[in-house]
Amino acid sequence: EAGVAQSPRYKIIEKRQSVAFWCNPISGHATLYWYQQILGQGPKLLIQFQNNGVVDDSQLPKDRFSAERLKGVDSTLKIQPAKLEDSAVYLCASSLVASGNTIYFGEGSWLTVV
């Protein structure tokens, strides 16, 4: 079974530029998550989708971050304009609908803002 796919793996941009990350969850997984992991810290949830609806985006900096999940499958996370403190790994994850199901993670997209 294919895992969670993410691209690009690595991205370096200058501050105030924009960047977009793409995620394809495990087939059949209705719930999709975007996490931000800053070096030396645990992952922090940015946004959670159930199919194509947002369940939780309370920790998403909405002035610069946006995410969508059209058609309830693939998702895109965008940052515009980027700040130095956005340098992190952006992890996409997915799980089945039912409560308590294991969340499976992709390899992450490493962002460096210079």
Next chain:
Amino acid sequence: AQKVTQAQTEISVVEKEDVTLDCVYETRDTTYYLFWYKQPPSGELVFLIRRNSFDEQNEISGRYSWNFQKSTSSFNFTITASQVVDSAVYFCALRGGSEKLVFGKGTKLTVNP
């Protein structure tokens, strides 16, 4: 609020030693799930185990074992006869009624040959 504490920031052992990674959690939910993930240098979070709050049985999988104790709100992870390939950052995580998965800060394990 839910919280996971991994007090050990870094641990260094010599190969073949046993090592225990501590995890203490806080939640008001009666139903919750606890997880351990491994993060090698490549960055991917690899799922290791999931336990629900109603199942306090300890679990062993090869060289890995987990000790879940509700009385002390702990879910500790032991690696027996550690190997160099076990070197990674290990995260304990908690998922309660809100469905949000909350992570600890991680413990970096280095196994030296």
